[in-house]
Amino acid sequence: MAPSHTDPTGPTELPDWALAQREHLEPAIVGRFGVHPSWCRPVGRVQVSIDPGPTFGHGSHPSTVLVLAELDQFGPEGRSVLDVGCGSGVLGICAAMAGAGSVVAVDVDPDAVAWTRFNAEANGVSLDASTAPVADLGGPFELVLANVLPSVHAELAADLVRLTADGGTLVASGVPEERADEVAVLYVAAGAGELVPEHRNRFDGWTALAFSKGGSKGGSKGGSKGSP
Numbered sequence: 240m241a242p243s244h245t246d247p248t249g250p251t252e253l254p255d256w257a258l259a260q261r262e263h264l265e266p267a268i269v270g271r272f273g274v275h276p277s278w279c280r281p282v283g284r285v286q287v288s289i290d291p292g293p294t295f296g297h298g299s300h301p302s303t304v305l306v307l308a309e310l311d312q313f314g315p316e317g318r319s320v321l322d323v324g325c326g327s328g329v330l331g332i333c334a335a336m337a338g339a340g341s342v343v344a345v346d347v348d349p350d351a352v353a354w355t356r357f358n359a360e361a362n363g364v365s366l367d368a369s370t371a372p373v374a375d376l377g378g379p380f381e382l383v384l385a386n387v388l389p390s391v392h393a394e395l396a397a398d399l400v401r402l403t404a405d406g407g408t409l410v411a412s413g414v415p416e417e418r419a420d421e422v423a424v425l426y427v428a429a430g431a432g433e434l435v436p437e438h439r440n441r442f443d444g445w446t447a448l449a450f451s452k453g454g455s456k457g458g459s460k461g462g463s464k465g466s467p
């Protein structure tokens with residue numbers, strides 16, 4: 240039977256708010272990626288089915304859209320990708336569906352890890368999802384994606400710089416526009432000269448900041464250069 244928005248079959252029970260939000264969720268298309276709720280018709284070229292359950296990550300939130308645009312520009316084919324704060328797994332699964340060489344996804348919330356695994360399986364891709372603390376991860380990764388609150392960026396910045404491969408790209412999203420300078424400064428400080436601000440993109444009050452590490456960029460095919 241096809242998945243239903245009224246009769247979820249995911250790995251954990253849904254609270255009332257998570258059940259109620261389901262009838263309002265809609266597909267999103269960002270570059271090559273089409274992210275659709277698992278009970279809707281597929282859209283886009285790389286078609287990714289997501290049931291967010293009780294997690295963040297249905298694909299349409301501006302902070303997620305900004306990262307999907309970066310992922311589309313970067314081109315994850317054959318690259319190693321780290322999805323920090325994976326929520327539903329939407330970013331890591333999109334990377335895997337686009338042919339990433341490997342994807343590691345972490346979240347402090349065990350429910351997020353359960354739904355990430357569930358969604359990865361539903362899309363027929365494999366990734367390594369866990370609640371491993373970022374501080375315990377080994378790397379490096381050619382692309383690090385972090386759609387988290389500014390306070391979490393402050394907590395994780397040094398480790399995310401460490402985990403970004405030389406020549407790789409780090410994308411910091413989840414940043415309200417008015418806090419973008421603050422987050423840029425903390426990553427540049429954490430990078431201690433190794434991290435170069437590449438560009439920042441804004442959408443609907445949110446900002447994503449892209450940085451490259453070391454000499455050459457890790458393969459980004461575009462994006463407007465701008466202030467850090």
Ligand SMILES: C[S@@+](CC[C@H](N)C(=O)[O-])C[C@H]1O[C@@H](n2cnc3c(N)ncnc32)[C@H](O)[C@@H]1O
Pocket residue numbers: 294295296297298300302303306323324325326327328329330345346347348351373386387388391394395413
């Ligand atoms: C805004 S959601 C992003 C979900 C999804 N990646 C997306 O882009 O739609 C942020 C996620 O970060 C997780 N998180 C918060 N602090 C974290 C930390 N220190 N380490 C890993 N994940 C964290 C939260 O549990 C939440 O699932």
